Amino acid sequence: MHETILTANNLTKKYNGMTALDNVNITVYKGDIFGLIGRNGAGKTTLLKILSGLSSSTSGEYSVFSKTGDDLRKQRRRIGCLIEEPAFFRNMTAKQNLRYYCIQKGITDLSQIDRVLETIALTDTGKKKFKEFSMGMKQRLGIAFAMLDNPDLVILDEPINGIDPIAVSELRDTFFRLNREKEVTLMISSHILSELYAIANRFLIIDKGKVIKDITKDELDAECSLCTVLRTDDVNRAVTLLEDKLGITEYQVSDREEVKITQTGIDPIRITKTLVENGVGVGAIFESGLSLEDYFKKLISSN
Amino acid sequence: MLNMAKADLYRLVRSKGTYICLAVMFVLYASAIFTDSFAVISAGYDPSRYFDETFKTDMRMIGCNANYYFLMIFPVSIILLTDFSNGTIKNTLSSVTTKTKYYVFKFIAVQIVSIFYFFLGNTAYYLVRRLVYGSDKATPAAEVFSVLLWQLPTFIAVISVFVLMAFLIRKPAIFNTIIILVPSVCTITIGIFLEIKKTRGFAERYLVNYDFTNLYQYIAASRSTSFHLMVALISIIIAAAAFIAGIKLFNCTETIKE
Numbered sequence: 001m002h003e004t005i006l007t008a009n010n011l012t013k014k015y016n017g018m019t020a021l022d023n024v025n026i027t028v029y030k031g032d033i034f035g036l037i038g039r040n041g042a043g044k045t046t047l048l049k050i051l052s053g054l055s056s057s058t059s060g061e062y063s064v065f066s067k068t069g070d071d072l073r074k075q076r077r078r079i080g081c082l083i084e085e086p087a088f089f090r091n092m093t094a095k096q097n098l099r100y101y102c103i104q105k106g107i108t109d110l111s112q113i114d115r116v117l118e119t120i121a122l123t124d125t126g127k128k129k130f131k132e133f134s135m136g137m138k139q140r141l142g143i144a145f146a147m148l149d150n151p152d153l154v155i156l157d158e159p160i161n162g163i164d165p166i167a168v169s170e171l172r173d174t175f176f177r178l179n180r181e182k183e184v185t186l187m188i189s190s191h192i193l194s195e196l197y198a199i200a201n202r203f204l205i206i207d208k209g210k211v212i213k214d215i216t217k218d219e220l221d222a223e224c225s226l227c228t229v230l231r232t233d234d235v236n237r238a239v240t241l242l243e244d245k246l247g248i249t250e251y252q253v254s255d256r257e258e259v260k261i262t263q264t265g266i267d268p269i270r271i272t273k274t275l276v277e278n279g280v281g282v283g284a285i286f287e288s289g290l291s292l293e294d295y296f297k298k299l300i301s302s303n
Numbered sequence: 304m305l306n307m308a309k310a311d312l313y314r315l316v317r318s319k320g321t322y323i324c325l326a327v328m329f330v331l332y333a334s335a336i337f338t339d340s341f342a343v344i345s346a347g348y349d350p351s352r353y354f355d356e357t358f359k360t361d362m363r364m365i366g367c368n369a370n371y372y373f374l375m376i377f378p379v380s381i382i383l384l385t386d387f388s389n390g391t392i393k394n395t396l397s398s399v400t401t402k403t404k405y406y407v408f409k410f411i412a413v414q415i416v417s418i419f420y421f422f423l424g425n426t427a428y429y430l431v432r433r434l435v436y437g438s439d440k441a442t443p444a445a446e447v448f449s450v451l452l453w454q455l456p457t458f459i460a461v462i463s464v465f466v467l468m469a470f471l472i473r474k475p476a477i478f479n480t481i482i483i484l485v486p487s488v489c490t491i492t493i494g495i496f497l498e499i500k501k502t503r504g505f506a507e508r509y510l511v512n513y514d515f516t517n518l519y520q521y522i523a524a525s526r527s528t529s530f531h532l533m534v535a536l537i538s539i540i541i542a543a544a545a546f547i548a549g550i551k552l553f554n555c556t557e558t559i560k561e
Contacts, residue, residue: 084390
């Protein structure tokens with residue numbers, strides 16, 4: 001049985017009459033790398049802000065490490081956070097900024113600063129001040145801050161924004177290492193779904209403040225495996241024929257020559273025959289898996 | 304809270320603002336000592352309103368402590384507003400403390416640093432001037448420090464309002480603009496009240512003497528303990544009200560505004 005790290009029950013947040021979060025229920029288990037997916041304004045950051053103590057919920061409750069309220073406040077040091085863009089003192093270097101937070105958190109072992117900077121490959125910034133950092137460097141320093149106190153739970157909001165591909169790959173390795181070697185539970189929101197798919201083992205898809213899917217990677221892989229890709233010379237006519245003649249309504253036009261049919265129980269031979277008989281050329285028809293991006297789009301459009 | 308204090312001290316000694324504030328204080332007092340005058344700069348008030356010839360220059364200079372009104376923008380900016388302008392408040396609130404404790408800490412920290420500047424400036428001025436011009440031309444130290452202590456509640460009340468406003472405004476540029484404009488607005492308002500026949504009596508009796516820019520002089524010039532006590536009481540009430548209102552309002556608002 002998995003140890004529960006975080007639970008949220010009917011978490012709701014309303015701003016000026018608008019519902020940013022609507023009865024969100026989640027459970028995060030120890031060792032999870034929990035991916036949070038949603039469009040801009042879907043409620044991801046609001047959820048992460050509430051969980052990290054930066055905002056209060058209008059109703060509902062949550063617990064982290066089985067603690068709530070004042071007890072949870074005492075456990076905050078076990079949670080590392082990077083919410084929205086990284087924020088540090090502009091006129092201080094990376095080391096000075098981290099030293100400030102070491103002092104603030106009561107971390108006496110200052111060698112921890114070098115360790116986290118090494119972990120996120122930010123050791124060579126020297127006297128460069130935070131205001132002179134590139135977007136990627138700022139982002140990495142934000143991740144270093146989240147890891148500073150050897151947390152058990154790390155909450156990261158868009159952590160790979162603005163980071164170059166090599167650094168992303170290094171960060172991915174870092175996340176895996178933290179997760180496997182130190183059993184750190186990670187909660188990560190990102191728009192880069194391919195990257196999130198490569199990291200996470202569970203996914204929570206949010207839209208308009210509501211959870212529309214809570215799914216493990218294995219379940220996602222199973223759900224995404226059924227997809228028929230149709231390559232044709234006339235997509236518009238092909239989809240008309242699919243709908244009118246074959247009654248296929250669940251599909252996505254992925255580009256000018258490709259249609260991804262997500263409806264189950266279809267017959268590729270019958271599709272080919274129908275299209276050819278009606279003068280539509282078929283380049284190829286084959287089974288393929290949906291990407292997380294396709295799956296996300298499908299869920300959002302059906303919501 | 305001790306760790307937060309240590310961390311802010313670490314940042315304070317690395318901040319340019321700290322040294323700019325000290326430099327401005329140095330220039331202000333060095334000019335006053337060099338010219339053996341007072342009110343080298345006065346915050347829009349008449350620096351000799353309440354003093355007659357019986358008061359020595361050092362006491363008149365201490366009567367000009369309304370100058371600290373402008374200088375104390377620095378501690379508020381360095382200790383508090385940088386957290387809002389850089390967004391670093393979220394780092395602290397997400398891992399170290401609660402909103403209430405954060406407000407209490409910042410309130411105390413700004414007060415301590417401001418009071419330190421207040422006593423540092425006045426003490427250094429008094430001692431150096433006494434050294435330069437001799438004790439004959441100096442007011443007895445006990446009298447000077449008694450006046451400084453009576454001025455302290457007003458000073459604390461002003462800083463308390465600064466902290467409240469900083470938490471409400473959050474943007475350094477707007478905060479500075481408002482703080483700089485307030486004395487002028489007060490002077491103009493009092494001027495208008497003085498011009499109107501019906502309000503002149505009220506303005507002369509209360510507004511002029513209790514306008515915070517004049518109040519420091521009035522405290523320094525007055526020998527009335529009951530007046531000092533009344534000013535101290537009103538100041539403590541203002542400081543307490545600003546403190547409570549600040550906590551309530553800060554707890555009602557989002558840490559990171561949408």
